[in-house]
Amino acid sequence: MTVSAPTMHQVARLSYAEGTGWKAVSLGYQGTDLRMLVIVPDAGTFAAFERDLTAEGLEAIAGAVSDH
DSSP, X not given: OOOOOOOOOOOOOOEEEEETTEEEEXXXXXXXXXXXXXXXXXXXXXXXXXXXXXXXXXHHHHHHHXXX
């Protein structure tokens, strides 16, 4: 059996940044001031990225995204 289901989609200009070992985007929630920060480590580096990520590093990534 095949079932069709609606999915999320959007065409928009988003806050984006990239740095050594990562790319990130900030997605806003409609009707609110809330945002979700999505960070994607380079391929094959997730475990090391996760292990080495500090609060300061996360703040730096969030700041880089919000500056764009």
